[in-house]
Amino acid sequence: MNVIYPLAVPKGRRLCCEVCEASAERVCTACTVTYYCGVVHQRADWRSIHEKICQLLIPLRTSMPFYNSEEERQHGLHQLQQRQKHLIEFCYTVAQKYLFEGKHEDAVPAALHSLRFRMNVHGLSSVELVPAYLLLAEASLVCFIFHLCRQDSSILCLLQKKTIPKISGLGRIVQAEEYLSQAQWTVLKSTECSYATHSLLHRNLGLLCMAKENYEEARYHLANDIYFASCAFGTEDIRTSGGYFHLANIFYGLNKLDLADTLYTKVSEIWNKYLNDHYQVLSQARIQQVDLLGKRFEADTGLDEAQEAEAIQILTSVLNIRESTSDKAPRKTIFVLKILVMLYYLMMNYSKAQEYAMRAFNLAKEQQLSDHEQNTIQELLNLILAEEGYPII
Amino acid sequence: MTTLPPVPMTRPKLTSLARQKLPCSPRRIPRSQLIKEKGDIDHYVEVNFKGLSKEEVAAYRNSYKKSICVDMLRDGFHKSFTELFALMEKWDALREAARLRSLLWLQRPLEEQPDKLDHFYYYLTRAEVAERKGFFEDVYNNLYALACYFNNSEDKWVRNHFYERCFQIAQLIKIDGGKKEAEAHGHMGLLFEEDGQLLEAAEHYEAFHQLTQGRVWKDETGRFLNLLACESLLRTYRLLSDKMLENKEYKQAISILIKASEIAKEGNDKKMEGEAAYYLGLAHLAAGHYETALTVLNAYGKISTDLDDDLSLGRAYEAIARVLQSQGEMTEAINYLKKVVNISQNNFQWLDVVRASTMLGDIYNKKGYYNKASEYFQQAFDTTAELTNIPLMDETKVHYGIAKAHQMMQTVSNYIESADLASLDYLLSWKESRSDIALDPVVGDSRRPTMESLYQTSEHLEEELNGFPDNVKDET
Numbered sequence: 041m042n043v044i045y046p047l048a049v050p051k052g053r054r055l056c057c058e059v060c061e062a063s064a065e066r067v068c069t070a071c072t073v074t075y076y077c078g079v080v081h082q083r084a085d086w087r088s089i090h091e092k093i094c095q096l097l098i099p100l101r102t103s104m105p106f107y108n109s110e111e112e113r114q115h116g117l118h119q120l121q122q123r124q125k126h127l128i129e130f131c132y133t134v135a136q137k138y139l140f141e142g143k144h145e146d147a148v149p150a151a152l153h154s155l156r157f158r159m160n161v162h163g164l165s166s167v168e169l170v171p172a173y174l175l176l177a178e179a180s181l182v183c184f185i186f187h188l189c190r191q192d193s194s195i196l197c198l199l200q201k202k203t204i205p206k207i208s209g210l211g212r213i214v215q216a217e218e219y220l221s222q223a224q225w226t227v228l229k230s231t232e233c234s235y236a237t238h239s240l241l242h243r244n245l246g247l248l249c250m251a252k253e254n255y256e257e258a259r260y261h262l263a264n265d266i267y268f269a270s271c272a273f274g275t276e277d278i279r280t281s282g283g284y285f286h287l288a289n290i291f292y293g294l295n296k297l298d299l300a301d302t303l304y305t306k307v308s309e310i311w312n313k314y315l316n317d318h319y320q321v322l323s324q325a326r327i328q329q330v331d332l333l334g335k336r337f338e339a340d341t342g343l344d345e346a347q348e349a350e351a352i353q354i355l356t357s358v359l360n361i362r363e364s365t366s367d368k369a370p371r372k373t374i375f376v377l378k379i380l381v382m383l384y385y386l387m388m389n390y391s392k393a394q395e396y397a398m399r400a401f402n403l404a405k406e407q408q409l410s411d412h413e414q415n416t417i418q419e420l421l422n423l424i425l426a427e428e429g430y431p432i433i
Numbered sequence: 434m435t436t437l438p439p440v441p442m443t444r445p446k447l448t449s450l451a452r453q454k455l456p457c458s459p460r461r462i463p464r465s466q467l468i469k470e471k472g473d474i475d476h477y478v479e480v481n482f483k484g485l486s487k488e489e490v491a492a493y494r495n496s497y498k499k500s501i502c503v504d505m506l507r508d509g510f511h512k513s514f515t516e517l518f519a520l521m522e523k524w525d526a527l528r529e530a531a532r533l534r535s536l537l538w539l540q541r542p543l544e545e546q547p548d549k550l551d552h553f554y555y556y557l558t559r560a561e562v563a564e565r566k567g568f569f570e571d572v573y574n575n576l577y578a579l580a581c582y583f584n585n586s587e588d589k590w591v592r593n594h595f596y597e598r599c600f601q602i603a604q605l606i607k608i609d610g611g612k613k614e615a616e617a618h619g620h621m622g623l624l625f626e627e628d629g630q631l632l633e634a635a636e637h638y639e640a641f642h643q644l645t646q647g648r649v650w651k652d653e654t655g656r657f658l659n660l661l662a663c664e665s666l667l668r669t670y671r672l673l674s675d676k677m678l679e680n681k682e683y684k685q686a687i688s689i690l691i692k693a694s695e696i697a698k699e700g701n702d703k704k705m706e707g708e709a710a711y712y713l714g715l716a717h718l719a720a721g722h723y724e725t726a727l728t729v730l731n732a733y734g735k736i737s738t739d740l741d742d743d744l745s746l747g748r749a750y751e752a753i754a755r756v757l758q759s760q761g762e763m764t765e766a767i768n769y770l771k772k773v774v775n776i777s778q779n780n781f782q783w784l785d786v787v788r789a790s791t792m793l794g795d796i797y798n799k800k801g802y803y804n805k806a807s808e809y810f811q812q813a814f815d816t817t818a819e820l821t822n823i824p825l826m827d828e829t830k831v832h833y834g835i836a837k838a839h840q841m842m843q844t845v846s847n848y849i850e851s852a853d854l855a856s857l858d859y860l861l862s863w864k865e866s867r868s869d870i871a872l873d874p875v876v877g878d879s880r881r882p883t884m885e886s887l888y889q890t891s892e893h894l895e896e897e898l899n900g901f902p903d904n905v906k907d908e909t
Contacts, residue, residue: 217468260488263506266514267499275515284511291509298565299509306511 042066042082044075058085059149070094073101088149089134096127121161128157135175140345147179167230170237173223177244180216181251213251220245235272239265239283246286255290262287278347281310285354292361304358308376311355315382318342322386348387355380370407374400374417381420390424397421498544501554512564513557520553520591527590552582569606573599573613580620589627596620615644615662622665631673638666642696663705667693671712683720690716707736707745711752718756726756747776747785754792763796770796774812787813787825791832798836803843807836 044067049055055064057077064075066082071094076082100123107113131154138147155172162168223241227233242265249258266283273279288303343351355376362373377400384393401417475487492500498521505514524543543549556575563571580595596617603617622637642662670693677686694709710733717726734749750769757766770793777785790813797806810833817826848856 214468221468221471257487259507260503263503266506266511267502270514270518275518287506287509287511296509302565303509303511 042069057081058090059152068094071098071101073097084145085149088138088146089131089153090149092134093127093130093153096123099123100127124157124161128154128161131157132172132175135179136346139175139179140349144179148176151175151179165226165229167226167233167237170223170226170233170241173219173226174237174240174244177216177219177223177248180212180219181244181247213248216244216248216251220248235268236279239268239272239279242268243283243286246283250286250290255294258290259287262290276310276313278310278314278343278351281307281354282350284310285357289357300361304361305372307354308358308372308379311351311383312375312379315379315386318386319382351383355383370403371413374403374413377403378417378420381424385420385424393424394421397424496544497547497550501550505554505558508558510558510561513554513561516557517553520594523590549583552579556582569602570609570613573602573606573617576602593624596624612644615641618644619662619665622669626665626669626672631669631676635666635669635673638662638669642666646699663696663699666696667705667709674712674716678716678719683716687713687716687720704736704740704745707733707740710736711745711748714752714756718752718759721759723756723760727753730756747773747780747782750776751785751789751792754789758792758796763800767793767796784820784825787816787820787829790816791829794832794836798839803836803840807833807840810836 044055044065046055046063046065055067055075056062057064058074059081060077062077064077066076066078068074068076068082068086068090074085074090074094074097076085100120104113104116104120107116131150135147135150135154138144138150151172155169155176158166158169158172220241224245227237227241242261246258246261246265249255249261262283266280266287269277269280269283284303285307288300288307291297291303292300359373359376359380362369362376377396380396381393381400384390384396397417397420401414401421404414404417479487491503495503502514502517505511505517521543528542556579560572560575563569563575576595576599580592580599583589583591583595600617600621603613606613618637618641622634622641625631625634625637642659645657645659645662670689674686674689674693677683677689690709690713694706694713697706697709710729714726714730714733717723717729730749730753734746734753737746737749750773754766754769754773757763757769770789773789774786774793776782777789790809794806794809794813797803797809810829814826814829814833817829820826845860848860
């Protein structure tokens with residue numbers, strides 16, 4: 041019995057859909073505390089998060105049992121709080137994971153749950169809400185941008201196009217703007233808020249403005265993003281590079297190619313430095329302990345999933361741009377290719393690494409670059425081929 | 434009853450927008466509508482109210498430092514931003530260090546110095562534009578302007594940073610035949626010299642000198658760069674050799690000074706050449722090569738005479754005298770020193786007079802001419818008294834006292850040796866009248882008159898020595 045009849049519900053009690061907050065017509069039979077407006081939303085929620093937290097919701101949504109003593113009551117309340125906090129984190133991570141995997145639609149219900157529990161625990165105007173707002177905004181935004189990208193097959197087309205096609209994604213922008221406005225308001229009211237949060241907020245605002253083709257404001261927000269990220273992590277950190285990358289995209293779209301070029305170079309240098317450091321550490325360890333028990337070394341990028349996804353996205357975009365002007369500056373293309381090779385190598389995705397290495401090698405040969413350059417690429421290639429000898433179990 | 438038509442109310446746009454949002458408004462407005470309205474209101478406020486645009490609000494809310502950074506970044510000046518950001522971090526670190534050292538520190542935070550931030554913004558962005566276009570000369574000029582702006586004692590390290598940057602950029606400039614590079618070398622030399630790293634400084638100055646050789650470049654004040662290079666190089670060489678002489682590495686010091694004098698000769702500046710010769714002579718003297726020292730110093734003397742430069746002539750003679758003194762040729766030395774005293778007196782170089790007189794007194798003292806010695810020491814002492822240079826006065830006082838004591842000792846011992854009653858009387862009366870200090874009777878027949886005069890001088894002496902009795906007693 042999934043169906044409920046709103047008229048049968050006691051007066052004054054309104055049951056809302058878990059996803060859209062319209063009046064509910066269905067109930068989840070497993071927990072009997074979660075309502076939906078229709079099959080579509082129920083299914084979406086189930087796929088996204090409800091499957092994982094269905095049973096956990098029961099104690100939160102039923103009234104507390106009768107406790108005999110004050111002590112027990114306090115204990116019960118404390119338990120409830122703990123549960124909610126746990127759920128906040130859990131939903132947040134789940135949503136994040138969906139986002140990295142590119143399942144933006146699935147991320148939304150999970151993020152919404154996280155937001156709702158945060159409101160319960162911390163109140164409406166707490167800074168704690170900001171990460172959830174940002175996540176939701178990102179889900180909507182990225183969803184929108186990807187929608188366009190799928191149409192035009194490249195992020196660049198989005199920027200070069202003068203008119204945004206009126207597609208269903210537009211509704212998403214409004215959604216994103218709403219969440220971002222909420223987040224901004226919360227941050228504005230709070231006095232203490234970390235630089236990292238500020239940076240994230242401004243990056244999303246920048247992306248929003250980009251989506252709305254308001255490049256003037258987008259530049260302002262991205263500049264703020266870079267500033268705050270620099271305050272939090274330093275100017276040469278990979279977490280700052282995202283701001284530079286988006287800024288470069290804007291300038292590229294505005295056809296200020298020399299400006300965009302220096303910014304892309306900056307982004308590639310940041311990633312090159314980071315990946316090269318890790319690569320060097322790895323090869324050092326390899327040289328020192330060669331043949332010791334035939335032990336294989338874990339390649340490690342030191343990045344989490346989101347950062348890895350970001351790295352791939354940024355670097356491939358830069359590569360596309362570099363390749364479009366490859367005739368003029370093959371060195372820059374090879375530079376980006378090398379970074380990508382290192383990235384995939386460290387991520388232990390050897391086939392991809394090999395593909396990029398081959399491309400770099402061929403390009404270097406074609407353009408008759410110096411021997412030194414060819415040799416370094418050859419070295420990388422050999423290393424990867426050797427790795428592929430031992431497939432990962 | 435006819436209903437009147439509704440009064441045409443002309444509301445400003447803002448109120449009408451706000452009215453629609455009033456809580457009592459009957460219909461529920463969809464969110465997308467609200468967001469659109471928000472944009473409209475923002476736009477309206479921005480257009481119609483001065484100073485209420487988002488950016489201006491941000492300018493009030495944020496620190497000036499942040500506004501500058503954001504301004505740089507939104508126009509894509511990321512290199513400027515990185516540089517400024519690094520400098521600001523260092524600035525804060527330095528302030529923090531200064532704060533830990535003492536409670537009172539004067540360095541204000543950068544946020545409170547908008548002038549400096551403005552300068553950073555102006556020049557750094559211009560430099561970056563030029564760099565993007567490949568106009569390295571402009572880059573250099575802008576960076577150099579910044580270095581000049583921070584050329585004060587408080588912000589030395591900022592200046593140094595930009596000198597280094599100038600140096601890097603200058604190496605890319607090829608069109609001007611290396612003028613900028615030369616200048617940059619000069620600045621780097623200065624930087625190292627101030628830091629006390631003389632070897633590095635000399636390296637840069639050498640490059641500076643080499644690049645400017647045979648060129649007629651001038652700096653902004655109109656001086657020849659080549660001359661400037663020579664001067665700096667000589668100065669560094671001299672400092673280097675001084676250090677080596679301190680460590681008794683005479684050979685190296687002399688070889689460096691020979692190099693210096695060769696450079697000076699090429700520089701076509703007689704005065705500089707003379708200077709170089711002078712220091713070379715001194716080094717030879719320290720190393721004990723008296724003959725060479727003499728020839729070099731004589732050359733210096735000759736240059737000075739040619740230039741009509743009495744001061745350096747005095748110095749030359751003094752140095753020569755010192756060499757002669759070391760060689761043991763006292764009469765010659767005395768001659769030169771007397772010349773020095775004369776020259777210095779004519780030029781009112783009182784310190785030189787004091788030094789020369791003291792040396793003269795020393796020589797006489799050693800040879801046993803105490804009268805002469807005390808005469809010169811007295812001259813030195815009188816001069817210092819006029820100069821009111823207390824430490825120097827104390828020193829000459831001691832010399833003078835010693836000479837005087839030597840002078841008196843002879844007579845006293847004569848009395849004691851003669852061992853007759855009259856002498857004993859003299860000794861006794863002297864002792865009675867002067868319990869502390871030796872008083873001088875005079876030998877032989879003409880005792881009386883000289884006694885009188887000596888009493889006077891010794892009285893005079895005692896007054897002077899009041900502040901310094903211990904040393905004098907020891908010496909006597």
